[in-house]
Amino acid sequence: xxxxxxxDIGTTNVKAVAIAENDRVIAQASRPTQLLSPFPGASExxxxxxxxxxxxxxxxxxxxxAGQGQVAGLIFxxxxxxxMLQDTQNAPLxxxxxxxDLRAATTGKVFRQTASGAAVYQRTGTxxxxxx
Numbered sequence: 857x858x859x860x861x862x863x864d865i866g867t868t869n870v871k872a873v874a875i876a877e878n879d880r881v882i883a884q885a886s887r888p889t890q891l892l893s894p895f896p897g898a899s900e901x902x903x904x905x906x907x908x909x910x911x912x913x914x915x916x917x918x919x920x921x922a923g924q925g926q927v928a929g930l931i932f933x934x935x936x937x938x939x940m941l942q943d944t945q946n947a948p949l950x951x952x953x954x955x956x957d958l959r960a961a962t963t964g965k966v967f968r969q970t971a972s973g974a975a976v977y978q979r980t981g982t983x984x985x986x987x988x
Contacts, residue, residue, distance in 0.1 A: 858926055859875060859877070861929075863914060866934075867891065869887065869889060870910055871884070871913065872886070872914055874927075882921050883918075883921040885920070889905070890902070897958040898957060899956040902952075935955065936954075938955065939957075939987070955987050956987075959986065960986040960987070963986075964984050967984055968984045
């Protein structure tokens with residue numbers, strides 16, 4: 857039997873589930889994540905901590921599903937958009953700024969009122985928010 861492992865990298869938890877070909881859940885695991893707020897409006901997570909938790913839940917699901925088949929693939933989903941600086945070797949240089957981060961709220965509000973802001977919205981269709 858083949859099964860898929862789905863991994864959701866969320867704002868509050870990293871979760872994994874193994875689903876068999878007959879749509880039966882054969883294993884699941886989750887680990888809570890830590891939301892960092894070093895000052896009001898900041899909303900961050902450690903990318904290295906998230907990576908460790910992703911590996912942990914995948915291993916836990918594989919152990920629980922042992923003997924029930926082979927992994928056919930991995931599926932990932934994440935909590936909306938984030939921003940993270942990285943170096944030329946793709947190593948993180950910052951925490952991930954989450955979709956809920958508001959440190960640019962004032963700038964976004966001012967930008968929305970400008971012709972440039974209107975042009976960005978018209979071109980992209982993306983509402984001008986602190987994270988966008």
